[in-house]
Amino acid sequence: MNYLAHLHIAEHTHTSLLGNFLGDFVKGNPDEKFNHKIVQGIRLHRFVDSYTDQHPLVKTSKLLFEKEIRRFSPIALDMFWDHCLAKHWHRFHDCSLEVFSQQAQRIVTDECKNSLHALPARFEKTSQLVWQGRWFEHYVDIKNIEFALQRIATRSPRMAPLASIFTTLEVNYQTLTGTFFELYPDVLEATLKAKEKETD
Template sequence: MNYLAHLHIADHTQTSLLGNFLGDFVKGNPDGLYNVDVVKGIRLHRFVDSYTDSHPLIKTVKPLFSKELRRFSPISLDMFWDHCLAKYWLDFHANSLADFSTQTQTRIANESSSLTQALPTRFEKISELVWQGRWFEHYVDIENIEFALQRIASRSPRMAPLAQTFDTLGTHYDQLCDTFFKLYPEVLEATRLESKKETV
């Protein structure tokens, strides 16, 4: 799952939006870095990533990618799941995606302002781009997923093959959408249960 799904899951579980958004930017043990709620959100983000990567449904769609591109499939699929969530947003949330984005931006800003610790520089940069560019609303169009993959692929020669994975997403679009509608409700239920645990 990518940024939109992680924030939707935070809203679904009533856990820290900031923490769930921070998950990709904090390495190692987060205990003591931020307050208890933010740390719980970081841990929930990591749970989502682990649960999704090991899910049997993911194992059925990874072979759709060629052997040369398969190691890039987790990134490509995460972007695709965000596209599906954005496209069918009202199946999963009562408010419009535009309203959710605006409200989430405000709530994260409020959470951030209450921290005494500095946030990672890369997180600050990406967060600014997400809100200024209204990324989540743009995820509705699959062409913007292609653009996003190309942008990530351009960061280094090692990531360059990622751009080629979009062809697989397009070729197997319907099958992958069906997979999302089977997978995501299970992710939501698993995270609901996980969020009830004393994880911090």
Template sequence: MNFLAHLHIADHCDSSLLGNLLGDFVKGEPQAQLAPKLAAGVMLHRFVDSYSDSHRLTRAAKELFPGRARRFSPIALDMFWDHCLARRWADFHPESLRAFCQNAELLIQGEHSGDLPPRYLQVSASMWRNRWLESYRDFATVELALERMSGRSPRMAELVTCFPYLEQGRCFPNPVNQSA
């Protein structure tokens, strides 16, 4: 769900932007389903998810969510990480966030080929139309996104309970000051 981070990393690594977005929508072996460049993007997405999910700071952040909210904390944290990246975008990228998003959308449209997962097409159309990535600068957008996602199915209903813990944790300890 951290689409902005995945696009930023893909851009930095000169990887397929579309492939990196598809990482949450392609199941199984991407090499058997996608062109090589897109499959490599999916694999980069999976590597980034695996690395960040197993990082000690992410594991510690998940512990800040009690009870059932902990189960959904990875999704909420992904949204929070995108909020943090959007807020400090100028520290990490030479283009403005708006310009980056506009260019990413154009590049991704140029990469479209063949059949793409219907859920990806639905989500990405809404993402670009409603300028989600740019809106992540506003913390209230994270709350709105979690509310909308939690309303999609009864299985996801608990996701909305994560926001208060994100709000409390907006001042996560500075990792620079923590010992390894």
């Protein structure tokens, strides 16, 4: 799951949107860096990543990618799942994606202001780009996922294979969309159980 899903899951579980958004930007033990609510969100983000990566449906989906690029499939799939969530947003939320994005931006911004610790510079930059570029609303168009993957591919020679990985998503679009509709409700249920277990 990517940024949109993590923020939706944060709202779904009534946990910190900032913490769930921060998950990709904080390494190691977050306990001494942030307050309990943000730490809880970071840990839930990590749970989602681990749970999704080990899910049988995701493991099957990875096999759709050629061996030469399969190790990059988690990045492509995470972005594809966000595309599916954005495109079929009405199935998972009562308000529009635009309204959700605006509300999420306001909540995350407020949480940032109230944080007693400095936030990672890379997060600050990404967060600004997400809100200014209205990424989540643009996720609806699958071509923007292709553009994003190509942009990531330019970051380093190691990431270059991502430039061609979109073809696999395109060829298997219907299959992967069907997988999403099985996978995401399972993830939502698992996150609620994970939160309940933590608070017991």
